[in-house]
Amino acid sequence: MAATPTSARTERAIEILRDLVAFDTTSEKTNLPMADWVERYLVSHGIESHRLPAENGIHTNLFATIGPKGAGPAGVGGLGLSGHMDVVPTTGQPWDTDPYTMTEKDGRLYGRGTCDMKGFVACVLAMVPDFKARALKTPLHIVLSYDEEVGCTGVQPMIETFGKTLPRPRLIVVGEPTNMTVVDAHKGGSRFMTEITGKDAHSSKPQLGVGSIRIAAELIAELGRIETRLKSRHTDPRFDPPYASITVSGIEGGVAHNIIPPSCTFRWGVRTLPGLDAMTIAAELQAYAERELLPAMRAVWPECDVVTTPVGILPPFASGKGSEATSLALKLAGQNETFAVPYGTEASHFEAAGSSTVVIGPGSIDQAHQPNEYVEIAELEKCVEFLDRIAAWAEITPTPA
Ligand SMILES: [Zn+2]
Numbered sequence: 001m002a003a004t005p006t007s008a009r010t011e012r013a014i015e016i017l018r019d020l021v022a023f024d025t026t027s028e029k030t031n032l033p034m035a036d037w038v039e040r041y042l043v044s045h046g047i048e049s050h051r052l053p054a055e056n057g058i059h060t061n062l063f064a065t066i067g068p069k070g071a072g073p074a075g076v077g078g079l080g081l082s083g084h085m086d087v088v089p090t091t092g093q094p095w096d097t098d099p100y101t102m103t104e105k106d107g108r109l110y111g112r113g114t115c116d117m118k119g120f121v122a123c124v125l126a127m128v129p130d131f132k133a134r135a136l137k138t139p140l141h142i143v144l145s146y147d148e149e150v151g152c153t154g155v156q157p158m159i160e161t162f163g164k165t166l167p168r169p170r171l172i173v174v175g176e177p178t179n180m181t182v183v184d185a186h187k188g189g190s191r192f193m194t195e196i197t198g199k200d201a202h203s204s205k206p207q208l209g210v211g212s213i214r215i216a217a218e219l220i221a222e223l224g225r226i227e228t229r230l231k232s233r234h235t236d237p238r239f240d241p242p243y244a245s246i247t248v249s250g251i252e253g254g255v256a257h258n259i260i261p262p263s264c265t266f267r268w269g270v271r272t273l274p275g276l277d278a279m280t281i282a283a284e285l286q287a288y289a290e291r292e293l294l295p296a297m298r299a300v301w302p303e304c305d306v307v308t309t310p311v312g313i314l315p316p317f318a319s320g321k322g323s324e325a326t327s328l329a330l331k332l333a334g335q336n337e338t339f340a341v342p343y344g345t346e347a348s349h350f351e352a353a354g355s356s357t358v359v360i361g362p363g364s365i366d367q368a369h370q371p372n373e374y375v376e377i378a379e380l381e382k383c384v385e386f387l388d389r390i391a392a393w394a395e396i397t398p399t400p401a
Contacts (some may be wrong), residue, residue: 191311
């Protein structure tokens with residue numbers, strides 16, 4: 001059978017992307033209709049997929065294998081093509097077109113998720129007939145997750161089944177937008193919640209109370225000082241900005257004008273560089289509270305407390321230029337330079353679980369999460385060519401034992 005020309009494959013990817021964009025898969029909404037669609041599409045090509053439903057009943061992961069299955073329930077290694085099905089909300093964003101109706105203009109495809117990252121998923125699905133047509137020696141897995149945009153939480157239960165009910169891919173390509181350049185490192189992104197228990201009192205008797213909002217202010221100021229210390233201690237010029245950054249993103253507290261507020265909660269996050277564990281920053285904040293704040297608070301009211309809870313931990317990703325996945329991606333993409341990016345992806349979780357991982361996908365992160373998000377058709381074209389080279393590699397490369 002003659003190989004499909006790139007233009008026809010790209011056309012196929014565009015048609016699939018149109019269908020995928022039409023599903024509003026904002027993280028908090030269901031992704032089941034999109035999963036149904038993908039499942040039906042794969043069945044139409046004779047491929048069975050496995051669902052890993054979430055406990056909330058409205059989300060599911062999807063995993064499918066093309067090529068040799070190998071012996072045993074865990075099968076053989078292979079290469080996983082990974083994407084997330086969820087998208088960020090369009091709430092409050094000034095769009096010129098309907099975000100869920102893909103619109104083509106000047107070589108660009110506009111719509112929510114076209115760039116982050118249904119464009120990559122559409123390219124993978126468009127290549128399925130070509131993957132099927134080859135006698136693959138190494139299996140190619142399609143690895144689709146939910147809840148990536150709310151802390152990369154959906155992929156984790158799927159990874160836990162790798163090597164048990166699902167094969168553990170030896171290699172993973174995460175198709176997040178990198179303009180089809182090879183990314184071998186990214187920052188971690190971890191989120192915390194700090195709750196302060198103070199003591200209420202009438203505001204005319206401040207000596208009887210502990211104002212939790214003022215304590216929060218002290219802690220937030222300390223986070224600023226911690227960030228300054230991090231900047232002077234540890235930088236990495238591959239990243240922009242080259243240091244770990246801390247953001248305080250929300251605060252709640254207070255009862256009435258004349259009441260010392262008994263409780264306050266604030267949310268904060270840290271973007272860590274490889275080599276820095278976000279939990280050490282939470283521990284530093286806690287040590288400050290124990291040393292500088294809690295003794296005086298508890299002298300007024302023994303039950304006063306400061307408690308910091310991790311809400312989501314995404315470790316930094318740093319596979320290195322020489323890793324198996326990175327060197328394969330460089331070879332197949334015909335490039336010799338790798339990049340580091342400041343945003344987080346599921347790559348950290350795959351790499352930590354033992355799959356050699358690399359990030360490369362169509363579109364620019366500058367368009368992700370933005371109003372009038374778009375992907376260039378030329379990027380999809382580069383992506384299908386890259387996927388075709390992966391398939392050619394999988395056809396001649398026996399899967400390692
Ligand atoms: Zn994404």
